[in-house]
Amino acid sequence: METTPKSPEAPAAAKPKNKMALIGIVIIVLIVVGVGAYYLFNGGTTTPGTPITIWDTNGACLQTASPPNCGFKTSTGSTTLNVTSGTKVTWTNTGGAPHTATSCDPAQVTTYGTTACPTTNVSTLDAFDSHSLQAATGSYSFTFSKTGSYHYFCTIHVWMHGIVNVQ
Numbered sequence: 199m200e201t202t203p204k205s206p207e208a209p210a211a212a213k214p215k216n217k218m219a220l221i222g223i224v225i226i227v228l229i230v231v232g233v234g235a236y237y238l239f240n241g242g243t244t245t246p247g248t249p250i251t252i253w254d255t256n257g258a259c260l261q262t263a264s265p266p267n268c269g270f271k272t273s274t275g276s277t278t279l280n281v282t283s284g285t286k287v288t289w290t291n292t293g294g295a296p297h298t299a300t301s302c303d304p305a306q307v308t309t310y311g312t313t314a315c316p317t318t319n320v321s322t323l324d325a326f327d328s329h330s331l332q333a334a335t336g337s338y339s340f341t342f343s344k345t346g347s348y349h350y351f352c353t354i355h356v357w358m359h360g361i362v363n364v365q
């Protein structure tokens with residue numbers, strides 16, 4: 199008499215236990231996936247792309263300076279960077295003044311004139327604008343997904359020019 203009521207009780211007690219274990223496993227899986235996604239996302243935004251250095255001479259960036267005392271340069275010292283499609287490029291301002299890396303699309307020519315953009319990018323190319331990058335530390339990244347020649351300049355010193363060729 200005593201054993202018969204006990205046996206249906208045992209599975210009833212085991213069921214919530216299994217449920218708790220399942221919930222525990224689900225929570226652990228969610229944490230693992232969440233942490234993994236965080237690192238994946240964080241890695242994607244903090245990993246520097248192909249570098250372009252924005253430089254000046256202790257904050258000086260004069261249009262009349264010869265040779266130039268400010269500008270854009272790649273790791274080889276060139277103002278032109280050649281990359282393949284899908285490459286992320288990262289501009290870092292190492293100078294003492296704020297600078298920008300801004301694509302030469304028609305809207306910029308309208309605002310800043312042809313000194314800023316002697317060559318205008320074709321309208322099918324993506325536009326980019328870092329806006330003002332803080333002296334010494336500011337950086338900006340842009341991923342080039344369309345092939346073509348991207349002319350860009352600094353909106354603060356419109357005589358600063360650079361080119362990114364995407365093949």
Ligand SMILES: [Cu+2]
Pocket residue numbers: 259296297298352353354355358
């Ligand atoms: Cu500048």
